[in-house]
Amino acid sequence: MKLEDLLAQKMTAITKAWFQLVMETYPPDGSRFLKQEENRFANPVGSTISQELGNIFEELLNGVDSESISPFLDRIIRIRAVQDFSPSRALSFIFDLKKIIKKELGSKIRDREDYDELLKFDSRIDLLAMLAFDIYMKCREEIYKIRVNEVKNRAHRLLERAKLICDLSDEEPDFKDDKLDGKDMEFV
Amino acid sequence: MSSELPPELADSPKPKELMAIDYRPPQQPWMETPVNFKPGNYCFPTKAKNLRVLDMPNPREWAPEEEDWKLPENWMEIIREGMKDRLDKYRSFKLFMDICVRCGACADKCHFFLGSGDPKNMPVLRAELLRSVYRGEFTKAGKILGKLAGARKLTIDVIKEWFYYFYQCTECRRCSVFCPYGIDTAEITMMGRELLHLLGLGINWAMEPVANCFRTGNHLGILPNGFKDALDFFAEDAEEITGVKIDVPINKKGAEILFVVPSGDYFGDPGTYTCTGYIMLFHELGLDYTWSTYASEGGNFGLFTSHEMIKRLNAKIYAEAKRLGVKWILGGECGHMWRVVNQYMDTMNGPADFLEEPVSPITGTKFENANSTKMVHIMEFTADLIRHNKLRLDPSRNDNRIVTFHDSCNPARAMGILEEPRYVIKNVCNNFYEMPENTIREQTFCCGGGAGLGTDENMDTRLRGGLPRGNAVRYVQEKHGVNSLACMCAIDRATLITVCDYWARGVEVTGIHEMVANALIMRGEKDRQTDLRGEPLPGKEDEEDV
Numbered sequence: 001m002k003l004e005d006l007l008a009q010k011m012t013a014i015t016k017a018w019f020q021l022v023m024e025t026y027p028p029d030g031s032r033f034l035k036q037e038e039n040r041f042a043n044p045v046g047s048t049i050s051q052e053l054g055n056i057f058e059e060l061l062n063g064v065d066s067e068s069i070s071p072f073l074d075r076i077i078r079i080r081a082v083q084d085f086s087p088s089r090a091l092s093f094i095f096d097l098k099k100i101i102k103k104e105l106g107s108k109i110r111d112r113e114d115y116d117e118l119l120k121f122d123s124r125i126d127l128l129a130m131l132a133f134d135i136y137m138k139c140r141e142e143i144y145k146i147r148v149n150e151v152k153n154r155a156h157r158l159l160e161r162a163k164l165i166c167d168l169s170d171e172e173p174d175f176k177d178d179k180l181d182g183k184d185m186e187f188v
Numbered sequence: 189m190s191s192e193l194p195p196e197l198a199d200s201p202k203p204k205e206l207m208a209i210d211y212r213p214p215q216q217p218w219m220e221t222p223v224n225f226k227p228g229n230y231c232f233p234t235k236a237k238n239l240r241v242l243d244m245p246n247p248r249e250w251a252p253e254e255e256d257w258k259l260p261e262n263w264m265e266i267i268r269e270g271m272k273d274r275l276d277k278y279r280s281f282k283l284f285m286d287i288c289v290r291c292g293a294c295a296d297k298c299h300f301f302l303g304s305g306d307p308k309n310m311p312v313l314r315a316e317l318l319r320s321v322y323r324g325e326f327t328k329a330g331k332i333l334g335k336l337a338g339a340r341k342l343t344i345d346v347i348k349e350w351f352y353y354f355y356q357c358t359e360c361r362r363c364s365v366f367c368p369y370g371i372d373t374a375e376i377t378m379m380g381r382e383l384l385h386l387l388g389l390g391i392n393w394a395m396e397p398v399a400n401c402f403r404t405g406n407h408l409g410i411l412p413n414g415f416k417d418a419l420d421f422f423a424e425d426a427e428e429i430t431g432v433k434i435d436v437p438i439n440k441k442g443a444e445i446l447f448v449v450p451s452g453d454y455f456g457d458p459g460t461y462t463c464t465g466y467i468m469l470f471h472e473l474g475l476d477y478t479w480s481t482y483a484s485e486g487g488n489f490g491l492f493t494s495h496e497m498i499k500r501l502n503a504k505i506y507a508e509a510k511r512l513g514v515k516w517i518l519g520g521e522c523g524h525m526w527r528v529v530n531q532y533m534d535t536m537n538g539p540a541d542f543l544e545e546p547v548s549p550i551t552g553t554k555f556e557n558a559n560s561t562k563m564v565h566i567m568e569f570t571a572d573l574i575r576h577n578k579l580r581l582d583p584s585r586n587d588n589r590i591v592t593f594h595d596s597c598n599p600a601r602a603m604g605i606l607e608e609p610r611y612v613i614k615n616v617c618n619n620f621y622e623m624p625e626n627t628i629r630e631q632t633f634c635c636g637g638g639a640g641l642g643t644d645e646n647m648d649t650r651l652r653g654g655l656p657r658g659n660a661v662r663y664v665q666e667k668h669g670v671n672s673l674a675c676m677c678a679i680d681r682a683t684l685i686t687v688c689d690y691w692a693r694g695v696e697v698t699g700i701h702e703m704v705a706n707a708l709i710m711r712g713e714k715d716r717q718t719d720l721r722g723e724p725l726p727g728k729e730d731e732e733d734v
Binding site for chain 1: 218224302305310457647648651652682691
């Protein structure tokens with residue numbers, strides 16, 4: 001049997017174990033709740049992680065298509081990027097999958113051929129990890145940008161009110177390129 | 189197993205070594221888990237100058253990440269005395285310390301807990317931070333049995349923990365809705381903050397507005413001429429859009445109504461559009477009202493500081509109402525102002541018996557609910573106008589907006605004003621969709637930036653806190669194409685922009701009176717081309733350049 005078929009068969013067990021491991025990155029008193037409550041509005045963290053891990057695993061079985069898998073990854077990483085984790089801890093869940101697969105399939109990996117297939121699948125998880133780095137950074141950059149925008153917007157409006165700045169309005173004459181070709185300009 | 193590895197992986201870590209990496213958090217009990225201050229997770233402390241202006245204790249420069257917080261030598265005695273004093277003075281505090289049975293109903297109701305998974309953000313544990321010290325210092329069982337009775341000693345680490353977690357509570361009171369005993373966790377946070385202030389431990393984003401408000405009447409310290417300039421600026425904007433010339437009465441003695449708004453309405457977008465909306469509406473009604481440069485702040489960050497400070501700041505509104513000789517007070521789209529008015533004002537500065545029972549001069553409706561405080565919420569006022577057919581409205585002017593409504597914590601839970609905003613919104617726009625029921629009305633989720641936390645240095649914490657709200661907004665965005673989040677609170681209007689940018693990108697935040705003014709057909713108005721933001725009105729897109 002092909003590795004993908006084996007993994008597909010074990011999908012429920014694998015994604016469940018994966019979810020459990022992610023939940024263990026939260027303090028036990030907190031994760032108890034995150035694991036139980038199923039209403040997606042009453043428990044956005046637990047329900048998002050549970051749902052998207054399933055989606056990610058399903059996608060992985062077909063390879064790593066960054067376009068289709070990124071939105072699922074984004075939903076989890078967007079959350080973990082603002083939680084109290086170091087970057088490595090935030091993304092450790094990707095590598096957990098290797099651990100789980102080896103545990104679930106351990107006895108079924110008998111020969112060199114199986115092992116090669118497993119290594120190939122491992123490299124898909126490595127690719128997933130690289131995508132995850134990009135998404136994590138994108139989220140952090142968004143946060144910095146949001147922070148800067150908040151401060152900028154506040155200050156800009158105040159300056160405008162105080163009549164200390166004046167924006168060019170839409171009615172200002174356009175400076176056409178032909179007038180700015182440098183021929184008539186003198187640089188002193 | 190290692191002998192079976194292919195040669196190219198011979199130098200890689202062995203599976204057993206890989207398995208040994210453990211990302212699980214420490215398993216020790218919460219009392220022994222120390223707080224870790226790191227950037228993004230806490231607010232900057234109060235600057236000494238702001239404490240000095242308010243005559244508050246221990247003004248100095250200090251930093252939470254440093255070991256030494258420069259506390260007074262007798263800090264322990266100060267806290268003990270402070271706690272004793274408050275237990276004697278506030279019966280509610282004593283009750284809240286004693287009656288919790290740890291049923292857990294509140295545990296999973298806090299947006300900060302839901303976003304972080306940190307158990308100390310569960311309301312029950314946040315309260316335990318204080319309760320454990322109360323038991324250890326003030327109850328016999330706690331003194332004798334110690335930890336067995338849930339008690340602990342007062343230490344510097346406990347104080348640090350208080351600072352961390354009492355400034356990770358937005359006093360939104362969602363947890364209180366679910367408490368079978370009616371414990372108001374916000375009041376526990378308020379007590380925690382009062383005690384911290386005795387040692388000079390506060391946050392600047394809350395205390396600078398308090399200091400400014402105390403001196404110049406509003407959070408940013410905008411002086412009377414700046415205040416007038418801002419309002420004149422809005423009147424000019426409104427005239428440009430509608431062709432109607434609008435006068436803005438300021439400090440007008442003998443006016444019938446004093447109008448008070450949060451300063452966010454006149455200094456920050458998109459509140460400014462709502463502010464423009466107010467003056468357009470009042471002009472259209474021919475209302476005899478006035479703004480005030482002294483009572484130029486409806487917000488009261490005293491609520492996030494101490495009871496004493498709430499009283500000091502709230503008193504200004506009533507002093508001004510008296511000085512101007514108005515009959516009653518109308519309040520704008522503010523959040524916590526309404527908690528102060530409905531739950532504290534009357535016993536602090538009331539009764540306002542020099543004012544009259546509020547009556548709408550347009551409809552004759554008596555606002556009996558405001559009989560004691562003499563202060564009416566603008567959403568009650570406007571809903572009443574619409575109900576009596578006093579406004580000519582063209583809701584299609586808001587057809588570019590597919591709207592959902594965020595109940596702001598304080599108007600919803602501290603005032604119960606749930607139907608009026610919905611009634612107004614449905615009359616001024618054609619596309620309205622509710623978020624899921626466990627995220628609105630009394631169960632509404634906080635924006636994550638209330639109670640003085642709406643600053644930028646604690647952005648990670650704010651975004652965690654805003655997750656449950658953002659998650660519900662994204663749901664209606666995906667399901668119904670919602671592009672506008674309406675709300676009636678100045679803090680919401682500022683902080684929800686950020687929440688939407690991160691969790692539900694593409695959703696814009698709007699005040700309700702901004703939409704009212706867009707829909708409002710004014711006497712003598714020209715053919716409007718744009719909305720208050722200068723964007724072409726629906727159907728006028730092609731005429732933009734004409």
